[in-house]
Structure formats: structure tokens, C-alpha cells
Amino acid sequence: MSTVNHDQWVERLKSDGNIRDEAIQELRDILLRGLTATCRNRYGNKVSPEDVVQDALLKVLDKIDTFEGRSKFTTWAMTIAVRIAISEMRRKHFQDISMNDMLSDSMRFEPEAAPDPTFGQDEHKAGVMAKLRELIEISLTDKQRDAVHSLLNGMPVEVFAEKTGSNRNAVYKLVHDARVKLKQGFEQAGYEAEDINTLFA
Amino acid sequence: MTTLNKEQIQTLVGLIVTTESDQITCDDCFGQIGEFAEHALNGRELSDGMKIIQQHLQQCPCCKGEYEALIEALREVEFQA
Numbered sequence: 001m002s003t004v005n006h007d008q009w010v011e012r013l014k015s016d017g018n019i020r021d022e023a024i025q026e027l028r029d030i031l032l033r034g035l036t037a038t039c040r041n042r043y044g045n046k047v048s049p050e051d052v053v054q055d056a057l058l059k060v061l062d063k064i065d066t067f068e069g070r071s072k073f074t075t076w077a078m079t080i081a082v083r084i085a086i087s088e089m090r091r092k093h094f095q096d097i098s099m100n101d102m103l104s105d106s107m108r109f110e111p112e113a114a115p116d117p118t119f120g121q122d123e124h125k126a127g128v129m130a131k132l133r134e135l136i137e138i139s140l141t142d143k144q145r146d147a148v149h150s151l152l153n154g155m156p157v158e159v160f161a162e163k164t165g166s167n168r169n170a171v172y173k174l175v176h177d178a179r180v181k182l183k184q185g186f187e188q189a190g191y192e193a194e195d196i197n198t199l200f201a
Numbered sequence: 202m203t204t205l206n207k208e209q210i211q212t213l214v215g216l217i218v219t220t221e222s223d224q225i226t227c228d229d230c231f232g233q234i235g236e237f238a239e240h241a242l243n244g245r246e247l248s249d250g251m252k253i254i255q256q257h258l259q260q261c262p263c264c265k266g267e268y269e270a271l272i273e274a275l276r277e278v279e280f281q282a
């Protein structure tokens with residue numbers, strides 16, 4: 001990592017001519033190295049770090065006045081670059097998946113996932129599963145069921161938000177509220193979180 | 202009607218039992234994630250403000266994935282205090 005401090009980075013990137021060009025080149029190299037590590041082995045390597053670094057540099061320069069110095073400048077720039085990279089990777093990874101496959105009015109469990117009551121613990125487990133099914137049906141809204149279901153299919157809330165014309169904060173809250181409702185439902189029915197977890201571990 | 206398989210049920214149960222309160226949004230988290238990452242990489246003790254970020258990361262798989270990618274990138278550029 002460069003020894004240049006963050007004030008110097010901002011100053012250099014906001015100056016003219018060679019000073020600015022050199023700073024951009026230096027920052028580009030740092031971001032590219034980080035992005036190369038990040039893009040490796042994530043979401044099937046479908047995103048080129050070189051493509052991302054260009055967008056990242058533009059965004060960093062555009063947002064430079066919002067840098068508050070809470071972290072090193074290069075760390076701040078890297079958060080922007082990584083966010084762009086991951087978003088792009090997720091978008092590409094899920095681009096061919098239709099929302100129709102993600103949405104459903106109700107959920108059920110695969111027969112093979114159902115517990116075998118001939119084993120000791122499984123009677124208890126069957127009770128938990130029945131409760132879970134009931135809570136999903138009764139206490140979640142349609143939207144919450146869709147969002148939870150998509151999440152269980154591996155779709156990040158960011159992608160779900162984009163595909164449904166919502167935003168990430170809202171979808172995260174939707175899912176989190178659903179989790180709270182399900183947890184409370186179990187607690188009200190007398191199930192302890194730890195017991196449930198042990199059953200499904 | 203959709204069907205959940207064994208792994209999905211396990212994941213759902215995991216999500217339910219680990220649910221804790223969360224005071225911030227993904228955008229709030231992003232705004233402080235660089236500072237949080239530096240704390241983690243330097244092994245510094247977390248302030249109350251940083252604990253709120255940690256709590257969100259424990260609740261939000263989306264932000265957690267980005268955070269892990271960020272840590273990998275910062276390590277690659279030989280992050281030093």
C-alpha cells in the first residue's frame with residue numbers, strides 16, 4: 001500500500017496535469033490489484049477487474065468530496081471498487097434467472113427433507129417443521145415469503161431488489177422483519193432457538 | 202407452490218435462530234465498512250459504533266459477502282496500519 005496519506009491523495013487527485021495523472025495511475029494499480037483478488041473465484045469469474053477498475057475510478061473521482069477521512073483514502077476507494085465489482089458479478093450471475101422461479105404463494109418441504117419419525121429426535125423435529133410451515137403461511141406477507149424464498153435460492157437481496165424494482169435497504173428490512181416474526185412465532189409456541197438449531201444442525 | 206429442500210430448510214432455520222435486532226440499513230453499513238475493515242485488519246477493539254456494523258454483518262449475508270471481498274482486496278494490496 002502506498003505511504004501517501006489521504007490528504008495528499010485528495011489533493012493530488014484534485015490537482016491538474018501530471019500530478020493528477022500520476023495519482024490516478026497509482027490508484028488504478030492499487031484498485032486493480034485488489035479487484036483481481038476479489039473477482040477471482042467469485043460468482044464464476046464472469047467479471048473482468050480491468051472493466052471494473054475504470055468505473056471505480058470514475059466513481060471515486062466523482063465522490064471525492066464525500067470522503068471524510070474515517071479510513072485511509074485507498075481503503076475508502078477500495079470499498080467503492082469492490083462494491084461495483086460484487087454488484088456486477090451478482091447481476092451477471094443472476095441475469096438469466098426469472099423472478100417467476102423465485103416467487104411463490106406458498107412454500108412446502110421436500111418429502112426427503114421430512115423427518116423420519118422412527119428415529120428418536122424426529123418426532124420433535126416434525127413438530128418444529130410443522131410449526132415452521134404454519135408460521136410461513138400465517139405470519140408472513142406474500143412479499144416477505146417471496147423475498148425469503150429468493151434468499152434461500154441464493155439470490156442476494158441486492159439482486160432481488162433490482163429485479164422487483166425495489167431497493168436494497170427495503171428488501172433487507174423486509175427479510176429481517178420476516179425473520180423476527182418467525183423467531184417470535186417459535187418463541188411464543190415455546191420453542192427455544194438453541195433446541196431448534198440443534199435439531200437441524 | 203414451491204418446495205424447499207433439506208439444505209434450504211437448514212438455512213432458513215439458521216436464519217431464524219440467529220436473528221437479532223439490527224439498527225442500521227445496508228447503506229449505513231456501506232458508509233462505515235472501510236473503517237470497520239481497518240479495525241478488523243489491525244485487530245483493534247471495536248467501538249460501540251463499530252459493533253453496530255458488526256451486528257449488521259452478522260444479520261445481512263449481502264453486506265457480509267461484500268465485506269469479505271473487501272478484506273480480500275485490502276489484504277492483496279498489503280494493507281498496513
Ligand SMILES: [Zn+2]
Pocket residue numbers: 172226227228230257261263264265
Ligand atoms: Zn446489509
